[in-house]
Amino acid sequence: xxxxxxxxxxxxxxxxxxxxxxxxxxxxxxxxxxxxxxxxxxxxxxxxxxxxxxxxxxxxxxxxxxxxxxxxxxxxxxxxxxxxxxxxxxxxxxxxxxxxxxxxxxxxxxxxxxxxxxxxxxxxxxxxxxxxxxxxxxxxxxxxxxxxxxxxxxxxxxxxxxxxxxxxxxxxxxxxxxxxxxxxxxxxxxxxxxxxxxxxxxxxxxxxxxxxxxxxxxxxxxxxxxxxxxxxxxxxxxxxxxxxxxxxxxxxxxxxxxxxxxxxxxxxxxxxxxxxxxxxxxxxxxxxxxx
Ligand SMILES: [Zn+2]
Numbered sequence: 001x002x003x004x005x006x007x008x009x010x011x012x013x014x015x016x017x018x019x020x021x022x023x024x025x026x027x028x029x030x031x032x033x034x035x036x037x038x039x040x041x042x043x044x045x046x047x048x049x050x051x052x053x054x055x056x057x058x059x060x061x062x063x064x065x066x067x068x069x070x071x072x073x074x075x076x077x078x079x080x081x082x083x084x085x086x087x088x089x090x091x092x093x094x095x096x097x098x099x100x101x102x103x104x105x106x107x108x109x110x111x112x113x114x115x116x117x118x119x120x121x122x123x124x125x126x127x128x129x130x131x132x133x134x135x136x137x138x139x140x141x142x143x144x145x146x147x148x149x150x151x152x153x154x155x156x157x158x159x160x161x162x163x164x165x166x167x168x169x170x171x172x173x174x175x176x177x178x179x180x181x182x183x184x185x186x187x188x189x190x191x192x193x194x195x196x197x198x199x200x201x202x203x204x205x206x207x208x209x210x211x212x213x214x215x216x217x218x219x220x221x222x223x224x225x226x227x228x229x230x231x232x233x234x235x236x237x238x239x240x241x242x243x244x245x246x247x248x249x250x251x252x253x254x255x256x257x258x259x260x261x262x263x264x265x266x267x268x269x270x271x272x273x274x275x276x277x278x279x280x281x282x283x284x285x286x287x288x289x290x291x
Contacts (some may be wrong), residue, residue, distance in 0.1 A: 002068070004076040004098045004130035005171055007042050011230045016282025019213075020044035020078060022142070022235035024051035025066055026063070027263050028242060031155050031270035033067050038271075041278045044098065046233060048081050048142075052091070076130065080233070088118050091247035098130035100209075104137060108160060111135070111246065115168040124258045132231075134200035135164055136176025138211055140184075142235040148180045150189055158195070162202035172207035172231060175199055177224075183215035191220045193227060200228035207231060218280055225282060234277055240268050247268035261284065 007273035011018050022031040023045055035044035047060060061077060068075045078098035079091035088099055103117040115133045121127040134157035139148050156175040165173060177199070178191045200208060207230045213221065214236035221232065245266040249256070256262055 001095075001126050001128055002076060002097050002126045004044075004075075004078075005128055007074055007076060008130065008172065008230050010213045012044075012082050012205070012207065012228075014282070015225065017026070017210075017225045018042055018044055018076075018279050019232050019274070019281050020046040020080070020231055020233040021232070021238060021277075022046040022048060022051060022178065023060075023238075024054045024083050026055075027267055028238060028270055029060075029063060029067075031267040032238075032274050033061075033073070034267065034271045035048070035052045035274035035278060036075065037071045037279050039074065039283060041276060041283055042076070043278070044076040044078050044231065046080040046235070048076045049083070049087065050236075052079065056095055057091055057094035057096075066250060067097075072150075078132070083116055083202055085114055085121070089198075092122055092129065097128070097134070100132040100134070101163045102134045102174070102175075104134040108164075111266050113165060119169055130171050130177075132172040132174055132207075132209055133164065134169040134174040135161055138174070138176050138181060140181040140212070142214075142239060143182050144183050144236070144240070145180075145182050147186075148184050148189070150178055150180065150184075155192065155195060156199055158198040158202040161199045165168070165206045170206065173199075173203060174209040174211050177210075177213040179216060179262060181212045183192060183240070188212075188215035191216065191224055193220070193223050195231070195258055196224060196227045213277070232277075232281055234274075237273050237277075241269040241273050242266055247285060 016126040023029045077096050079096050102187040122131050137154035177196045178189045208228050209231040210229045211233045213234045249265045
């Protein structure tokens with residue numbers, strides 16, 4: 001299995017972040033992997049519970065294996081926002097190389113307890129499986145919002161982060177520092193970078209993850225990487241590009257019915273955004289060394 005932990009360690013050393021791009025079908029997967037191959041960058045493919053229900057757990061594992069062999073680009077497959085231990089088992093047994101257990105809605109002690117069980121199960125199957133935990137209340141879904149209000153009590157607390165990491169031994173921690181899922185019309189909230197720095201001090205070398213990367217200003221993203229974010233999740237911007245390019249194509253050529261003639265425009269729109277993000281995140285050197 002691919003060593004997801006080493007890839008993030010390399011990113012941490014070179015002060016860049018690896019992008020996680022969520023997919024739910026072949027077209028989006030092709031677009032993201034085209035971008036990774038073009039830039040010779042490692043990449044994380046994410047699937048939420050809904051997305052992997054749609055594409056199939058075993059099916060996405062096999063697809064990625066095939067692309068990885070062909071391209072020689074390190075591709076990590078992460079089970080994004082997994083809310084139960086049962087589902088964690090399913091994805092690990094299907095062959096995922098990374099899991100995100102999201103117990104952020106549970107009471108703190110309960111979140112620690114199940115995250116620990118997830119760690120034990122994952123590492124007993126393969127110690128290279130990357131395990132991500134989450135603390136804080138992350139608002140919004142991966143779509144476009146009119147407005148989102150973030151309260152300070154929803155944000156990750158540095159002292160809790162320290163305890164959580166110590167108790168669970170997780171590889172990476174998803175934090176809430178003003179980020180939300182989705183894109184907010186009129187601009188996403190600014191990140192609380194001072195809080196991020198405090199969390200970084202509290203958790204040491206644990207990888208820090210920024211969810212809701214769509215819509216955050218480039219400046220905030222770059223600052224967050226400097227402070228210690230090593231994985232950034234992008235979903236909504238890809239979905240918006242997908243729907244927009246598809247609608248546009250079909251409005252210009254309503255008679256076209258051949259999928260492989262319809263979808264190249266959609267794929268290149270998503271590929272373009274993915275390439276921009278990979279560059280913004282500092283173009284990880286891990287993949288480049290191989291070539
Ligand atoms: Zn997320």
